[in-house]
């Protein structure tokens with residue numbers, strides 16, 4: 001069963017209470033042993049998922065009511081990031097070994113996608129983000145070491161971090177998917193401040209590497225109408241094109257960002273001036 005989320009008009013979101021904000025924009029449960037958990041959002045037709053294989057492999061199956069094609073990737077492309085122990089992803093019988101933090105781009109037209117953990121006691125946790133695609137490209141493994149790296153922020157503003165651009169036009173060809181991983185240095189808590197929006201793309205964040213007792217205060221909403229979500233480890237947020245997506249942790253953390261939409265140019269973003277934030 002896929003959890004379906006509809007889109008919200010920004011005017012409606014102004015009146016949402018905490019529970020409604022969380023129901024529409026927060027994905028709380030992604031990784032459960034032996035399970036695939038999928039959420040279908042009508043924002044960009046994103047499918048956001050978590051796969052935790054233990055003793056048995058798990059198959060990515062289509063669903064008639066939501067995906068609507070015999071195979072999940074008949075008309076979609078997929079990004080996979082491993083945030084758990086070592087594992088393998090099998091695409092039409094071809095095996096790709098994913099160490100922690102490695103990524104795999106899986107092309108449209110792949111009939112079968114199967115996930116394995118190397119060790120059931122230290123299972124892989126595969127984070128998935130899929131968007132519609134209308135052309136076939138190459139399935140490609142992108143190791144954390146082969147990513148395009150960008151250093152941003154400073155210790156003085158508590159936002160020193162490294163951005164690993166992995167499923168990115170300079171690294172891997174896709175229809176519309178752009179994904180990567182951002183890791184904060186120890187003692188640094190802020191991501192994406194100054195904040196930005198990008199009306200030509202929507203985004204999803206998966207926060208991870210956060211201690212169980214820590215939280216990220218994630219800022220969302222129109223720049224002059226911000227709201228917050230209190231996010232725990234390995235939870236994801238949906239960010240519509242009109243929303244800022246920024247956060248501050250009670251501890252350092254990492255997150256995987258993924259985008260779909262009209263524009264695959266990472267630099268196409270509108271930075272929000274500090275005095276415009278409310």
Ligand SMILES: O=C[C@H](O)[C@@H](O)CC(=O)C(=O)O
Pocket residue numbers: 161163181182191192193198203245257266269
């Ligand atoms: O549109 C790009 C995304 O919001 C993220 O890549 C931002 C990010 O990782 C960061 O500033 O830390």
Ligand SMILES: [Zn+2]
Pocket residue numbers: 196197198203245269
């Ligand atoms: Zn963004």
